Amino acid sequence: MPIPAYKAPKSRAYDIVIAGGAVVGSSTAYWLSQKLGREASVLVVERDSSYEFSSTALSTSAIRQQYSNPINVKISQFGIEFIRDFPERMAPFFRDEAAPDLGFREHGYLYCVSPEGVDPARERVDLQRSLGAHTVFLEPGPLKERFPWLNVDDLGGGAWGARDEGWFDSMGMLNGLRRAARCSGIEYIDNAVIGLGMQGGRVASVRLATGEEVACGVLVNAAGPRAQQICDMAGLSIPVAPFKRYSFVFASCTPIPGRMPNVIDLSGTFVRPEGELFLTGNTPLNDGPADYDDFEIHHDEFDDRIWPALWHRIPDFDALRVKQCWTGHYEYNMLDHNGIVGFHPEVTNFMFANGFSGHGLQQSPAVGRAVAELIVDGGFQTLDLSAFRYERIPLNEPFVEEAVI
Ligand SMILES: Cc1cc2nc3c(=O)[nH]c(=O)nc-3n(C[C@H](O)[C@H](O)[C@H](O)COP(=O)(O)OP(=O)(O)OC[C@H]3O[C@@H](n4cnc5c(N)ncnc54)[C@H](O)[C@@H]3O)c2cc1C
Numbered sequence: 001m002p003i004p005a006y007k008a009p010k011s012r013a014y015d016i017v018i019a020g021g022a023v024v025g026s027s028t029a030y031w032l033s034q035k036l037g038r039e040a041s042v043l044v045v046e047r048d049s050s051y052e053f054s055s056t057a058l059s060t061s062a063i064r065q066q067y068s069n070p071i072n073v074k075i076s077q078f079g080i081e082f083i084r085d086f087p088e089r090m091a092p093f094f095r096d097e098a099a100p101d102l103g104f105r106e107h108g109y110l111y112c113v114s115p116e117g118v119d120p121a122r123e124r125v126d127l128q129r130s131l132g133a134h135t136v137f138l139e140p141g142p143l144k145e146r147f148p149w150l151n152v153d154d155l156g157g158g159a160w161g162a163r164d165e166g167w168f169d170s171m172g173m174l175n176g177l178r179r180a181a182r183c184s185g186i187e188y189i190d191n192a193v194i195g196l197g198m199q200g201g202r203v204a205s206v207r208l209a210t211g212e213e214v215a216c217g218v219l220v221n222a223a224g225p226r227a228q229q230i231c232d233m234a235g236l237s238i239p240v241a242p243f244k245r246y247s248f249v250f251a252s253c254t255p256i257p258g259r260m261p262n263v264i265d266l267s268g269t270f271v272r273p274e275g276e277l278f279l280t281g282n283t284p285l286n287d288g289p290a291d292y293d294d295f296e297i298h299h300d301e302f303d304d305r306i307w308p309a310l311w312h313r314i315p316d317f318d319a320l321r322v323k324q325c326w327t328g329h330y331e332y333n334m335l336d337h338n339g340i341v342g343f344h345p346e347v348t349n350f351m352f353a354n355g356f357s358g359h360g361l362q363q364s365p366a367v368g369r370a371v372a373e374l375i376v377d378g379g380f381q382t383l384d385l386s387a388f389r390y391e392r393i394p395l396n397e398p399f400v401e402e403a404v405i
Contacts, residue, residue, distance in 0.1 A: 013215035014043040016375060017206050018222050019193040019230050021046030022056040023170065023361055024353050025222030026177040027368025033184035035376045043214065044181070045206065047192035051174065053295065055224045056361065058328025060247055060279060061170040062262055062272070063362035064109045065133035066161055068124050068402035071387050072338075072359075073131045075366040078383065080164045082365035083173075090176045093183040100176045102168040107272065108261040109165045110147065111403075112313065113137075115156035124403065125159050134163040149256050149316050150263070160261065167262065167272065170361050177368075193223075196233040202349050203234060218375055220351040225329040226292060227354035234347055238340055238393060240355040241289035242329035247281045248302045249274055253319035264405060267309040277323060282306050283405075289334075295327045332357050336398035341367055341388040342374060351375065352390050358405050 016032060018025045021044040029044050036042075051057045063080060067073050082089075087099040094100070113121040121137060128135045137159055140152040146160070182188060195207035196219065203219040221230045225242035255276075262272040269282040284301050302322060310317045333340065333355030344350040353371050356363055370385045380386065387399055 012043075012212070013041070014187075015040040015217045016042045016220065017193075017214060017216040017218070018042065018044045018220040019206070020044075020222035020224055020226075021049070021178065021188055022051055022054040022222070022224060023174045023177065023364040024224070024356070024367060025220070026174055026181055027364040028220055028222060028353060028371045029181035029186045029188075029368075030177045030184075031369045031372035032375065033181050033186050035372050038185040042181075042186045043216075044186060044188045045191050045193050045208065046188060047190075047209070049188075049190045051171070053329075055329055055331055056170050056174050058247070058326060059170045059361050060167070060270075060281060061361055062109075062165075062167040064161060064165045064262075065128055065131075066109055066111060066124065066135055066159060066165070066403055068127065069387075069400060070127065070131060071383070071385065072363075072401055072403075073128055073133060074383055075363050075385075076359075077132065077164070078366045078369075079362040079364075083168055086173070086176060090180055093176075093180040100169075100172045102172045104166055104168045106163065106166040107259055108160060108162040109264065110150075110261040111159040111264045112155055112266050113157045113159060114154070114266055118156040120402065121157065121159050128161075133161060135159055135161040147258075147260075149314055151313055151315055154266075162261075165262070173361070173364070193230060193233070196230075198234060198347075201347060203347065216349075218349045218351060220353060220371060220375075222353045224354075224360075225331040227331060227352075229292075234344075234350055236344060236347060236350065238352065238354060238390070239334040240331055240340070241334065242292055242294075243287060243332035244284065244290045244294065245281055245328050245330055245358075246284060246297055246301050247279060247326055247328065248306065248322050249277050249279050249324040250320045250322045251277050252317055254316040256314070256316060263313065265309050265313045267305075268405065269306050269309040269313075270405060271310055271314070271317075280306055280310060282309070289332075290329065292329075295329075297325055297327045299325070330357050331355055331360065335393060335396070336401070337404045338399045338401055339363060339367060339385075339388045340390050340393065341370055341385050342390055344390055
């Protein structure tokens with residue numbers, strides 16, 4: 001018998017509700033499922049299960065060890081371990097099929113360094129090496145020898161990581177995590193969180209676009225560039241907004257021989273091979289917060305800024321043709337371009353997993369694990385991510401990381 005229209009939808013209760021089911025939400029769901037088994041009820045609410053506009057789907061999906069802050073190096077080291085072990089980890093959830101391989105391309109990163117930047121770059125390399133990374137600093141001569149196609153005339157050198165750096169398949173990671181979480185009893189629904197019911201300063205329930213109200217013990221904000229929308233619902237504020245990033249795939253008349261790394265130019269433009277083609281992007285002119293639904297591309301960015309920078313750094317890039325382009329949103333932390341991870345100090349069951357800016361994909365394995373530890377164990381058990389706590393935001397104390405792209 002059909003349910004009469006006036007009837008309120010049946011109310012449900014979950015121990016943990018995750019708003020947003022892309023890579024950060026699904027990593028959190030995966031780690032919760034590994035810790036709790038079917039002991040706890042966890043709901044992931046995803047407003048667009050096609051993930052068409054998610055940062056995860058539109059990411060350029062690279063991972064590096066080249067950071068200036070030790071905790072970021074350690075997070076990415078765990079990221080690499082996770083990527084390498086992915087097929088094995090996922091195998092129990094893909095019994096009759098091949099477990100996903102993330103197609104990791106270990107081509108490394110090459111940071112171009114200006115003459116003035118040599119000392120700090122050497123310090124970063126020393127720090128990374130002390131933590132087990134394989135970065136080396138190359139003077140202009142050896143740099144040219146190693147990468148003959150690179151213009152080193154205006155460089156003081158380059159920081160090159162030949163191992164544990166490269167790029168991988170973002171949707172493969174998301175799909176694997178999501179499948180593993182679902183197979184372990186986590187529920188995913190196609191719906192949007194449109195409001196939070198607050199009681200005694202805590203999140204008591206989540207209101208869904210379909211009108212249903214779901215009671216919850218803990219709310220995890222994993223809404224990517226829309227994180228502030230979820231914060232608004234609890235009367236909270238974080239400096240996270242969507243910032244547009246344009247990606248261009250192009251063909252070059254002249255191929256680049258050898259194993260080309262992800263080159264980060266002094267201008268901030270990056271370029272790397274993508275099969276026979278190349279992928280590039282930069283920090284666009286007039287960078288700033290964008291509308292949530294603004295994915296319009298600015299082709300001028302390639303013509304006026306990216307291509308001249310590429311041609312200068314790699315003179316073989318004199319004849320290029322753009323084959324494909326798209327716009328994605330960084331979930332940009334305007335205070336310090338780094339993640340916000342942890343419970344709110346007053347709304348004590350509101351968990352942040354936000355603001356990862358341009359490195360959230362590689363950080364998602366460690367972040368999901370850390371969020372699960374905070375919820376289940378009440379503190380970090382593996383990597384201590386307390387440097388990313390929310391408390392730094394109202395104190396206006398930026399987390400310092402020099403190597404942001
Ligand atoms: C062009 C580009 C290049 C990048 N390059 C790299 C890189 O090289 N390396 C790297 O590590 N990172 C990179 N990043 C960053 C990385 O992709 C992101 O940090 C990461 O994907 C963020 O994942 P997320 O799950 O937090 O956000 P998202 O992937 O955006 O997911 C958030 C999800 O929440 C859902 N949602 C939002 N609001 C609601 C709501 N109210 N109710 C229910 N669901 C909701 C959305 O539909 C979405 O699916 C890049 C990003 C871009 C855009």
